Structures are given as C-alpha cells and as structure tokens.
Amino acid sequence: MRKYWTVFQVNWQNALQYRGPTFISILGNLLHISVLLYLWNAIYLSNQSLGSYTLSDLITYYILQLIINSMVLSYISWEISDQISEGSFSNFLVKPVNYLHYWFTINLSGKLFEGLIILVVGAILSFLLIAHVSFPSSGLSLVYFIFSMILGGLLAFEFDFAIGILAFWIVKVNSFKYMLQYCIFFLAGALLPLDLFPVSFQVVANALPFRFLVFFPIQIFLEKEANPLPGFLIAMGWIVFLYFFLQFALRRGITRYEAVGK
Amino acid sequence: MSAIEVSQLTKTFTTHRKEAGLKGSFKGLFSRKPLYKEAVKSVSFSLEEGELVGFLGPNGAGKTTLLKMLSGILYPTSGEARVLSFTPWQRDRAYQRQFSIVMGHKNQLWWDLPPAESFLLNRDIYGVKQIDFQKSLDEMVELLKLKDLLDVPVRQLSLGERMKCELVAALLHQPRVLFLDEPTIGLDVISQEKIRSFIQEYNRLKKTTVLLTSHYMQDVEQLCKRVLVINHGRIAFDGMLSELSQRYIDHKVIKVRFADAQTTTPPPGLEGVEVWDAHHAVLKVKKKEVAHTTQRLLEGYRIEDLSVEEMEIEEVIRRIFAEAPEESLRNRP
Numbered sequence: 001m002r003k004y005w006t007v008f009q010v011n012w013q014n015a016l017q018y019r020g021p022t023f024i025s026i027l028g029n030l031l032h033i034s035v036l037l038y039l040w041n042a043i044y045l046s047n048q049s050l051g052s053y054t055l056s057d058l059i060t061y062y063i064l065q066l067i068i069n070s071m072v073l074s075y076i077s078w079e080i081s082d083q084i085s086e087g088s089f090s091n092f093l094v095k096p097v098n099y100l101h102y103w104f105t106i107n108l109s110g111k112l113f114e115g116l117i118i119l120v121v122g123a124i125l126s127f128l129l130i131a132h133v134s135f136p137s138s139g140l141s142l143v144y145f146i147f148s149m150i151l152g153g154l155l156a157f158e159f160d161f162a163i164g165i166l167a168f169w170i171v172k173v174n175s176f177k178y179m180l181q182y183c184i185f186f187l188a189g190a191l192l193p194l195d196l197f198p199v200s201f202q203v204v205a206n207a208l209p210f211r212f213l214v215f216f217p218i219q220i221f222l223e224k225e226a227n228p229l230p231g232f233l234i235a236m237g238w239i240v241f242l243y244f245f246l247q248f249a250l251r252r253g254i255t256r257y258e259a260v261g262k
Numbered sequence: 263m264s265a266i267e268v269s270q271l272t273k274t275f276t277t278h279r280k281e282a283g284l285k286g287s288f289k290g291l292f293s294r295k296p297l298y299k300e301a302v303k304s305v306s307f308s309l310e311e312g313e314l315v316g317f318l319g320p321n322g323a324g325k326t327t328l329l330k331m332l333s334g335i336l337y338p339t340s341g342e343a344r345v346l347s348f349t350p351w352q353r354d355r356a357y358q359r360q361f362s363i364v365m366g367h368k369n370q371l372w373w374d375l376p377p378a379e380s381f382l383l384n385r386d387i388y389g390v391k392q393i394d395f396q397k398s399l400d401e402m403v404e405l406l407k408l409k410d411l412l413d414v415p416v417r418q419l420s421l422g423e424r425m426k427c428e429l430v431a432a433l434l435h436q437p438r439v440l441f442l443d444e445p446t447i448g449l450d451v452i453s454q455e456k457i458r459s460f461i462q463e464y465n466r467l468k469k470t471t472v473l474l475t476s477h478y479m480q481d482v483e484q485l486c487k488r489v490l491v492i493n494h495g496r497i498a499f500d501g502m503l504s505e506l507s508q509r510y511i512d513h514k515v516i517k518v519r520f521a522d523a524q525t526t527t528p529p530p531g532l533e534g535v536e537v538w539d540a541h542h543a544v545l546k547v548k549k550k551e552v553a554h555t556t557q558r559l560l561e562g563y564r565i566e567d568l569s570v571e572e573m574e575i576e577e578v579i580r581r582i583f584a585e586a587p588e589e590s591l592r593n594r595p
Contacts, residue, residue, distance in 0.1 A: 258337035
C-alpha cells in the first residue's frame with residue numbers, strides 16, 4: 001500500500017504548511033475548556049461532588065477531551081463535501097485510488113500530526129494542574145485507554161466521512177452538516193460527561209455508538225468503566241459494519257454523481 | 263484496432279423545472295416537472311492509436327460531457343464506447359492506469375505544496391517505477407522548462423505555469439490515451455503557444471492518442487489534422503481540417519493597397535466589397551470570381567500590393583455553428 005503511505009507523507013507536509021491554523025484552533029479549544037473549568041470550579045465551591053465526579057475528575061475529563069478533540073475527532077467532511085459539490089471529486093474517479101482509503105489516510109496523518117502538538121499542550125497543562133489531575137492507578141487502564149482512543153478515532157472518521165458524502169445527495173449540505181456534527185459530539189460526551197444527564201437520556205446515549213468517541217475512553221482513563229471489554233467488542237462491530245456500509249454508500253453516491261456530473 | 267471507438271453515445275441530463283419566485287419554489291416541493299437536456303445525441307466516431315484529434319464546439323455543445331463519459335466520470339444514457347478496448351464507465355483499474363484527463367479549469371495539484379509533491383503522489387498512485395518516473399519527469403521538465411518551478415508552492419505559480427505542471431502530473435504514468443479539456447483556457451498567447459507545442463511534440467514522440475477540446479481555433483489549427491465539430495450535442499463535421507475549409511469555404515478574400523489615393527466609393531458593378539477607402543480595399547468574392555475580379559482591379563487601378571487569402575477557419579466554424587442545429591452535417595457513417 002505504497003500509494004497510501006505517500007498520501008500520508010504528502011498530507012503531513014501539507015499539515016506543516018498549516019501548522020499556524022492548527023495551533024490557533026488548539027488555542028481556541030483550550031480557551032473553550034478553560035471557561036468550562038472555571039464554571040465547574042464555581043459549581044464545586046458549593047457542592048463537593050456532582051454525580052460520581054470530583055473536581056479533579058472533571059478537570060481530567062476536559063483535558064482529555066482537549067486531547068481527544070485533536071487526536072480522535074475527525075473534521076474531514078468539510079473538504080469531502082466541497083470536493084463532491086465542486087466536482088474535484090472527478091480527479092479521484094479517474095485514478096486508481098479508493099476514495100475511502102484515501103481519506104482514511106489523510107485523516108490518520110492529520111490526526112497524528114495534531115496529536116504531536118496536543119500532547120505537548122496536554123503535558124504542559126497537566127503539569128500546571130498536577131494537583132487536580134486524576135491519573136489511572138494501573139498501567140493496564142492506560143493501555144485500555146490508548147486502545148479505546150484508536151477505536152474512537154476509527155469510528156469518528158467513519159461518521160465524519162458519512163457526513164461528507166451526504167453531498168452526493170444534498171446540494172447545500174453545510175448547515176445540515178453542522179447540526180449532525182454537533183449532535184454527534186454532544187452524544188459522544190464532548191460537552192458534558194454523559195452520566196451527568198438523566199437516566200433516560202443515558203439509556204439512549206449508551207445504545208448509540210457515539211459515546212465511543214469521547215465518553216468511553218475518558219471513563220476508562222478515570223477508571224469508572226469496570227470492564228471495558230464488551231465496549232471494545234461493540235465498538236469494533238460498529239467499525240466493521242460502518243466500513244462496509246460506507247463502501248456501499250460510496251458506490252451509490254458515485255452512481256448518482258455519474259448521472260449528474262460536475 | 264482503434265484506440266477509441268464511440269457509437270451512438272447519448273447523454274441526457276434530467277433537471278427539474280422551477281417556476282420563478284417563492285410561490286414557484288413552494289409548488290416545486292410537491293410536484294416537480296422533469297426537464298430533459300440532451301447534452302450528447304447519438305454521437306459516433308473512432309480514433310486510431312496515435313491520432314491527435316481536435317474537438318471543436320461552442321460552450322455547451324457537449325464536448326466536456328463527451329470527454330467525461332470517455333474517462334468514466336459520467337455514465338451515458340445509452341450507446342457504447344470503448345477506449346483501449348475498455349468500457350470507460352466500468353472504471354477498470356487497468357484502464358485508469360493507461361489514460362489521463364486534464365481539465366483546464368480544474369486543479370488536481372496540491373495547492374499549498376510544490377508540484378514535485380503532487381508528482382510523487384501520482385507516481386505512487388499509478389505505481390510508476392522510480393526509474394521510469396524520473397526519466398519521464400526529466401523529459402517533460404526539459405521540454406516545458408519547468409526546472410525552477412518544481413519547488414515553488416502551486417498557489418504561487420501563474421496560470422500558465424500551473425497548466426504546464428498539470429500536464430506533467432497527468433503524463434507521468436505515460437498514458438496511451440490523453441483527454442485534454444480546454445488546456446489553454448484563460449492563458450496568454452505565449453503560454454498557449456508553449457502548451458500547444460508541448461502537446462504536439464509529446465504526441466509525436468510518444469504516439470499518445472490525444473483528444474483535445476477547445477474553442478480556440480488556433481489550438482486546433484496548429485495541432486490537429488483531423489477535427490470533429492460538435493454543436494448541440496451532435497457531430498456536425500468529422501474530417502480533415504483542410505477538407506473542412508474546402509467544403510465550407512466558397513469565398514476568398516482579396517486585399518488591395520492602392521498606390522495613390524482613390525475616391526472612397528467603389529466602382530459600380532464590383533461585387534463583395536467589404537472595405538473601400540482612399541488607400542485600401544478588401545473584397546470577399548466567390549472562388550470562381552477571384553481571377554476576374556483581380557484582373558479588373560489590376561486593370562483599373564495603380565496597385566501597390568494585392569493578396570488573395572483564404573477565409574479564416576474561424577469564420578468557417580462560425581458558419582457551421584450558425585447552421586440549423588438539428589441538421590447533421592456528418593460526412594462519415
């Protein structure tokens with residue numbers, strides 16, 4: 001798979017060109033999270049704990065969320081839907097390259113690049129807040145955590161790719177895409193830990209695969225997930241299912257594209 | 263065996279009629295009347311291996327639609343096509359490794375990176391061996407004088423430079439068939455000329471079959487012996503460029519410069535006068551009248567310079583396009 005390795009390297013260089021914007025978007029996230037932490041801090045002044053979360057748990061939750069946002073969550077759908085609606089998708093259609101695998105590689109290379117930056121930022125942040133960060137007590141939890149991040153990354157890519165190729169069917173996809181992405185991130189636990197919501201909501205969120213993106217890995221890190229193995233299996237099931245589904249959807253989308261042409 | 267074989271190829275686009283205004287949009291939610299646009303109508307032609315053929319036609323004539331079908335980007339409504347004995351819209355990997363399409367108004371290079379990176383990417387996408395890659399890259403860089411541009415980010419290149427790089431990117435895997443859709447569009451005269459001579463030279467060296475669309479007459483005049491004129495989705499003419507002028511040009515142009523000042527009114531009985539002033543005259547006359555008219559001019563005036571010219575091919579094309587759209591002028595079965 002030499003061609004995808006080259007795609008990986010070329011995109012890495014492209015990412016280097018965009019290191020400024022990448023850094024700024026991380027700073028933006030950092031600001032967002034600082035505000036949330038400030039808010040939580042105020043809440044905790046009158047309350048000793050919220051649900052099963054201590055203040056340290058929540059601080060850790062948001063630092064991890066910051067890292068996951070850069071290393072796991074995928075933001076490729078913008079460019080995919082642009083390519084489809086503007087017609088540069090044709091460039092891929094005439095070449096011996098699989099669009100899904102191509103974007104998987106681009107996403108992977110981008111996430112690793114951003115990951116390097118965020119790890120530095122996360123390390124500095126943890127160091128500053130060392131007194132308030134809950135680290136896992138066993139090495140195994142850490143291994144599970146990393147594995148769950150990989151699964152989350154695969155799922156996040158698949159969801160975002162699905163959103164991107166909606167452009168085959170919907171002409172003006174942008175506002176719709178915003179809504180979908182927001183729903184996914186919300187149900188993933190990117191804004192609030194899912195177990196702070198009412199039980200009925202939790203039942204729904206647990207049945208959906210989105211929690212594997214953010215909530216599930218963080219639960220493992222905080223050692224609130226007694227046995228992550230069933231979760232791993234379910235996530236892997238979703239990854240495989242979505243892979244075949246996306247290949248199918250892509251074929252259908254291309255049929256549509258072939259009829260209209262851009 | 264022909265490199266490209268097209269028979270009865272038809273593409274009909276379906277769109278929906280939308281009545282003007284808000285009320286129209288609202289009605290459209292419930293009942294939509296389909297509208298059919300026949301972009302390509304039952305087109306047939308064939309190209310031999312190594313031929314360089316020009317596709318001429320105004321905007322919306324169906325040139326791009328045709329090229330897209332031949333590259334597998336569009337699925338036809340009906341008809342057959344074989345390129346290198348593949349059916350293009352099956353998008354066989356083996357076919358994709360043997361052809362290329364360059365679209366003048368689409369960019370396939372990575373915008374923020376130097377073209378060299380996009381070349382490497384194409385090398386591996388097409389699985390070109392490093393030796394072959396380096397050889398064809400060197401050749402083309404030499405022909406197009408691109409040496410200094412390889413490390414400049416694409417976004418900093420001029421349109422002409424970018425087009426050259428697009429061509430290189432498309433040719434690195436040495437395709438046997440090349441489709442060029444308006445390769446010179448928007449370029450200045452010098453860049454156009456460079457692109458043209460490159461295509462000509464490349465076709466001569468590599469015997470690549472080239473199908474080129476353009477609405478610049480010069481592209482076709484310089485590059486192609488054979489032309490396909492397409493209008494309203496139909497082939498209006500398929501034949502040699504020279505034949506095209508013989509068939510449609512029944513006039514010649516006589517240009518005269520007088521030795522001394524004349525009256526500004528042409529003499530009575532002289533036909534086809536287009537310009538007649540004190541020092542110059544231009545006359546458009548039927549071919550068989552040329553000798554007679556020339557003689558009359560030479561006898562009647564002191565003439566410093568006289569020339570008889572062919573009508574410009576552009577004018578010929580304009581006339582074909584102006585003819586009744588439904589009437590096909592195909593001269594091959």
